[in-house]
Amino acid sequence: MTPNVTPPPALHFEQVRKTYPGQVTPALRDLNFTVPRGSCTGIIGRSGAGKSTLVRLISGLETPDAGRLFVQGQSMAGLSSRALRQRQVRTGLVFQHFNLLTQRTALGNVTLPLELLGVPRAKREARGRDLLAQVGLGDYTSRYPAQLSGGQKQRVGIARALATDPDLLLADEATSALDPETSAGILTLLTDLQKDRNLTLVIVTHQMEVVRAVTTHVAVLDAGVLVEAGETRHVLSCPQHAVTRALLNAHRPEVSLENGEQLRHLTLPDLSPRTLNALAGLGARIVQAHAHPKGVDAWLALPQGAADVNRHLDRSAHLVEVPA
Numbered sequence: 001m002t003p004n005v006t007p008p009p010a011l012h013f014e015q016v017r018k019t020y021p022g023q024v025t026p027a028l029r030d031l032n033f034t035v036p037r038g039s040c041t042g043i044i045g046r047s048g049a050g051k052s053t054l055v056r057l058i059s060g061l062e063t064p065d066a067g068r069l070f071v072q073g074q075s076m077a078g079l080s081s082r083a084l085r086q087r088q089v090r091t092g093l094v095f096q097h098f099n100l101l102t103q104r105t106a107l108g109n110v111t112l113p114l115e116l117l118g119v120p121r122a123k124r125e126a127r128g129r130d131l132l133a134q135v136g137l138g139d140y141t142s143r144y145p146a147q148l149s150g151g152q153k154q155r156v157g158i159a160r161a162l163a164t165d166p167d168l169l170l171a172d173e174a175t176s177a178l179d180p181e182t183s184a185g186i187l188t189l190l191t192d193l194q195k196d197r198n199l200t201l202v203i204v205t206h207q208m209e210v211v212r213a214v215t216t217h218v219a220v221l222d223a224g225v226l227v228e229a230g231e232t233r234h235v236l237s238c239p240q241h242a243v244t245r246a247l248l249n250a251h252r253p254e255v256s257l258e259n260g261e262q263l264r265h266l267t268l269p270d271l272s273p274r275t276l277n278a279l280a281g282l283g284a285r286i287v288q289a290h291a292h293p294k295g296v297d298a299w300l301a302l303p304q305g306a307a308d309v310n311r312h313l314d315r316s317a318h319l320v321e322v323p324a
């Protein structure tokens with residue numbers, strides 16, 4: 001009989017601390033935190049929280065000065081330089097500013113990691129074409145970065161990150177440089193790829209709407225400290241820390257509410273006449289709305305008693321509430 005062995009988590013931090021040379025204050029301290037295998041985990045925090053440092057530790061570009069970090073069950077400290085390189089090959093990175101080589105075509109950028117591994121030209125180009133097709137750029141293989149939109153450049157960046165068949169994908173502010181609609185498309189692509197390939201996806205962001213839109217788990221960092229972590233639906237519906245609440249309210253629109261109206265953050269399936277009619281029937285006002293991977297991310301002003309009214313909504317057809 002085969003023993004029932006539970007695979008280790010994708011990432012496990014044990015009392016991890018990182019202080020940069022010449023600095024007194026650690027960029028990360030006493031970090032205890034686990035990223036479940038196959039999850040889509042958001043790492044959120046304000047500027048200077050330590051998010052990029054976390055990415056650099058996971059990708060082996062920095063080492064902790066205390067504590068232990070396990071990636072796919074392997075202690076990063078115990079790896080030989082060869083094993084570290086192999087680990088790095090299985091960790092895909094997607095960057096905010098795409099980091100494409102301007103002198104190379106889309107195909108040339110995607111095949112670069114394979115070229116560095118010595119994969120023969122015909123094989124790497126076949127794989128590169130396949131990956132570009134998977135990210136919706138099958139007709140753009142010969143384009144140079146300057147001939148691509150921001151969203152297309154990020155698709156090339158994602159295809160490149162997948163070239164070496166990673167088991168872990170780190171997206172560091174991957175949508176921060178994109179407009180909301182393009183950003184929604186990239187997040188959908190990332191989560192579709194994650195599910196299809198059974199990857200662990202770590203999304204580093206300062207935007208709570210990104211966490212809300214696609215993650216299953218979230219960790220909130222502040223000034224190098226993990227202040228809150230757990231399943232996204234629990235953390236967002238019942239935030240325990242003031243920093244989490246501040247991040248949740250960061251995009252709360254300034255609006256004067258009338259007669260006891262309540263401001264609610266909702267995901268609408270669309271802005272079709274059917275949805276708008278349903279909202280009008282409730283006396284709801286749309287205060288703000290923008291594209292979202294699951295439809296339209298909206299702030300609504302709802303009349304007093306909206307909680308009761310919400311119970312009468314056909315949630316699956318019209319409205320899916322997400323925690324404000």
Ligand SMILES: Nc1ncnc2c1ncn2[C@@H]1O[C@H](COP(=O)(O)OP(=O)(O)OP(=O)(O)O)[C@@H](O)[C@H]1O
Pocket residue numbers: 020021023026027045046047048049050051052053054206
């Ligand atoms: N190479 C470095 N040398 C010295 N200090 C650094 C270095 N890199 C980062 N820091 C410091 O470490 C802390 C965490 O920085 P980090 O870049 O990880 O934060 P972040 O959450 O990614 O911020 P941002 O959202 O602004 O990119 C900050 O105080 C920063 O000034």
